[in-house]
Amino acid sequence: MEKFITLTSTIVPLPIENVDTDQIIPARFLKATSKDGFGDNLFRDWRYDKNDQPIASFVLNNPTYTGQILVAGKNFGSGSSREHAAWAIAGYGFKVVVSSFFADIFKNNAMNNFVLPVVVTESFLAEIYESLSYDSKMTLTINLEALTITNNTYGKSESFDINPYKKECFVKGLDDIDYLLSKKTQIEAYEKAR
Amino acid sequence: MKTLFDKIWEAHVVSTVEGGPTQLYIDRMYCHEVTSPQAFDGMRKRGLKVFRPAQNTCMPDHNIPTIDQESPIADPISKNQVDTLTKNAQDFGLTHYQMGHEKNGIIHVVGPENGLSLPGMTMVCGDSHTSTHGALGAVAFGIGTSEVEMVLATQCVFQSRPKTMRIIINGKLKKGVTSKDLALYVIAKTTTGGATGYFVEYAGDAIRALSMEERLTVCNLSIEMGARGGLVAPDEVTFEYLKGREFTPKGEEWDKALAHWKTLKTDEGTVFDKEVTYQAADIEPMVTYGTNPGMGMGINDTIPTLESIDEAGRISYINSLKYMGYEPGEKIVGKAIDYVFLGSCTNGRIEDFRQFTDYVKGKKKADNVIVWLVPGSWAVDKQIKAEGLDKILIEAGFQLRQPGCSACLAMNDDKVPAGKYSVSTSNRNFEGRQGPGARTILAGPLVAAAAAITGKITDPRI
Numbered sequence: 001m002e003k004f005i006t007l008t009s010t011i012v013p014l015p016i017e018n019v020d021t022d023q024i025i026p027a028r029f030l031k032a033t034s035k036d037g038f039g040d041n042l043f044r045d046w047r048y049d050k051n052d053q054p055i056a057s058f059v060l061n062n063p064t065y066t067g068q069i070l071v072a073g074k075n076f077g078s079g080s081s082r083e084h085a086a087w088a089i090a091g092y093g094f095k096v097v098v099s100s101f102f103a104d105i106f107k108n109n110a111m112n113n114f115v116l117p118v119v120v121t122e123s124f125l126a127e128i129y130e131s132l133s134y135d136s137k138m139t140l141t142i143n144l145e146a147l148t149i150t151n152n153t154y155g156k157s158e159s160f161d162i163n164p165y166k167k168e169c170f171v172k173g174l175d176d177i178d179y180l181l182s183k184k185t186q187i188e189a190y191e192k193a194r
Numbered sequence: 195m196k197t198l199f200d201k202i203w204e205a206h207v208v209s210t211v212e213g214g215p216t217q218l219y220i221d222r223m224y225c226h227e228v229t230s231p232q233a234f235d236g237m238r239k240r241g242l243k244v245f246r247p248a249q250n251t252c253m254p255d256h257n258i259p260t261i262d263q264e265s266p267i268a269d270p271i272s273k274n275q276v277d278t279l280t281k282n283a284q285d286f287g288l289t290h291y292q293m294g295h296e297k298n299g300i301i302h303v304v305g306p307e308n309g310l311s312l313p314g315m316t317m318v319c320g321d322s323h324t325s326t327h328g329a330l331g332a333v334a335f336g337i338g339t340s341e342v343e344m345v346l347a348t349q350c351v352f353q354s355r356p357k358t359m360r361i362i363i364n365g366k367l368k369k370g371v372t373s374k375d376l377a378l379y380v381i382a383k384t385t386t387g388g389a390t391g392y393f394v395e396y397a398g399d400a401i402r403a404l405s406m407e408e409r410l411t412v413c414n415l416s417i418e419m420g421a422r423g424g425l426v427a428p429d430e431v432t433f434e435y436l437k438g439r440e441f442t443p444k445g446e447e448w449d450k451a452l453a454h455w456k457t458l459k460t461d462e463g464t465v466f467d468k469e470v471t472y473q474a475a476d477i478e479p480m481v482t483y484g485t486n487p488g489m490g491m492g493i494n495d496t497i498p499t500l501e502s503i504d505e506a507g508r509i510s511y512i513n514s515l516k517y518m519g520y521e522p523g524e525k526i527v528g529k530a531i532d533y534v535f536l537g538s539c540t541n542g543r544i545e546d547f548r549q550f551t552d553y554v555k556g557k558k559k560a561d562n563v564i565v566w567l568v569p570g571s572w573a574v575d576k577q578i579k580a581e582g583l584d585k586i587l588i589e590a591g592f593q594l595r596q597p598g599c600s601a602c603l604a605m606n607d608d609k610v611p612a613g614k615y616s617v618s619t620s621n622r623n624f625e626g627r628q629g630p631g632a633r634t635i636l637a638g639p640l641v642a643a644a645a646a647i648t649g650k651i652t653d654p655r656i
Contacts (some may be wrong), residue, residue: 007218016511018386018486022624027603031257031271033231033278045626050612066460073510075387078420078486079624080603081322082229083338104390104422106355109338122506162352165214175242176340181350183209183217187245190208190219 010067020079039091077106229320233343260595299571302326303540309439329409331428340423345415357467359392363400370655373408374638377415378480390420390567400474406435418487533616538602541619542570553643559591560649
């Protein structure tokens with residue numbers, strides 16, 4: 001896994017609330033048995049019309065906006081637990097999703113795929129969209145060591161939360177299964193003691 | 195003093211990572227074909243065996259067709275996914291109820307009806323509607339595929355501990371109001387993300403008065419307000435439901451289990467992180483008018499005006515109503531519909547079929563409506579036939595299909611065409627959920643029955 005400590009990138013804005021995982025990746029694309037290729041169908045039905053032609057008004061089809069950071073409205077990733085949503089976001093090339101609020105299961109799925117969900121205040125989120133309105137190439141900087149996110153247009157920073165364990169996973173590129181496997185003896189002891 | 199959730203959770207903590215999540219032991223995992231293949235692949239890559247095979251049960255439900263299950267699945271990609279589960283279950287030595295097996299059906303219908311889901315357990319599945327099993331008095335929640343792999347490998351997951359919320363419903367539901375209406379009412383009050391970060395306990399006389407199947411419907415929909423899960427403390431209704439089911443403990447084991455289950459309740463005076471109370475008498479038959487389950491209202495109500503919506507939410511609100519072809523401030527009762535779907539892990543159980551059949555008995559299906567009646571499992575199908583409901587349905591112009599998730603998420607051929615309206619007893623009205631461009635109105639089995647007869651959104655009490 002590619003590790004990351006700081007990331008500065010232009011952003012892709014999606015100022016819509018309650019973006020559910022059925023929009024991130026519609027169910028008919030969940031039939032694959034590997035984790036590859038989901039990025040092509042990220043936001044499929046907002047991105048392409050029924051004849052598979054790109055819908056010009058959708059942000060992923062707008063060349064003005066590119067980058068490794070997706071900035072979305074509150075309650076991002078609600079609904080289905082499909083990890084395919086995280087695979088699609090990672091597969092497309094996003095490393096960070098910023099929102100004022102994430103659905104629980106999506107948040108875990110994202111972190112398990114080294115996509116960092118960054119929770120910001122509603123006002124910080126509104127300011128991102130505001131600065132974007134006159135500077136479409138504005139950048140955000142995420143510093144995972146300091147746990148800060150900076151709006152480089154306004155020069156304003158905010159801190160965000162991630163538990164120390166997950167932070168270490170990100171920084172070192174570790175996954176949970178290795179850690180759990182190292183706890184086998186404890187698991188067996190737990191089972192015996194029940 | 196502890197909540198029931200705390201008691202079950204704490205009894206399953208193996209360790210807590212310093213400054214990090216809890217390592218939680220999982221009593222049972224269910225695997226379906228969509229969210230498991232990459233987990234089994236991961237196991238192979240790491241050269242691992244399943245740690246506790248007996249605690250994992252597999253069955254395909256999402257992709258399977260609802261007609262002609264006797265023949266191989268026509269869609270090669272769906273077939274591959276279903277076959278992959280068969281192979282994975284074989285290779286790793288797990289119980290598997292393949293398509294057509296008498297115990298096959300929607301995982302969240304099959305688990306409880308076989309007594310695989312029991313009070314006090316922790317249960318997971320790569321499926322957000324795992325919250326269903328909480329109705330037995332258990333901690334059950336949906337997980338992602340990486341976490342499915344964790345459970346296969348170690349029977350544990352990492353989870354941060356959710357906060358607790360109690361939702362109390364006092365009084366008695368009015369006639370013609372179902373547990374689905376109760377749940378849609380609570381979700382509309384809470385909003386689609388309002389319970390995020392919480393685990394819900396449902397309480398109050400109205401909840402106590404619900405049958406086990408009605409409780410399964412309520413807990414099933416917990417995720418639709420963002421909750422990690424929802425549960426109901428077990429009581430006589432629970433014990434009566436479980437007694438004698440295939441995998442429930444028997445004899446002395448039953449007595450022992452029962453004694454333990456009776457202790458599973460929230461201590462009197464325990465304070466929840468959040469608590470809300472509603473009156474059952476305020477609940478009407480519900481319908482949704484938008485594209486998330488929180489956008490629900492009483493069937494005779496009007497859609498909220500734009501002015502009543504928070505400014506930050508207005509773009510989403512306008513998009514949502516535009517998608518549905520509805521206007522702010524209008525009523526939807528009386529509007530024409532094209533499809534009706536009875537089924538899913540929310541409303542695919544025998545009591546749902548009884549309610550639907552009871553309403554349509556002696557009436558005739560509207561000619562312009564396509565109706566899919568999909569039992570949640572083969573056991574439900576068998577019961578429908580044993581009670582002769584199938585004959586009443588046929589007389590009224592309906593046909594019964596074969597079990598599966600079906601039009602709830604349209605991974606098989608049961609797709610609602612673009613622009614068409616579907617009154618659906620399922621759990622999500624998201625854009626495209628029932629097929630690209632499909633417009634879903636969530637409702638209970640009685641509203642669905644009334645719509646199937648009139649071809650319109652209809653109050654079933656009239």
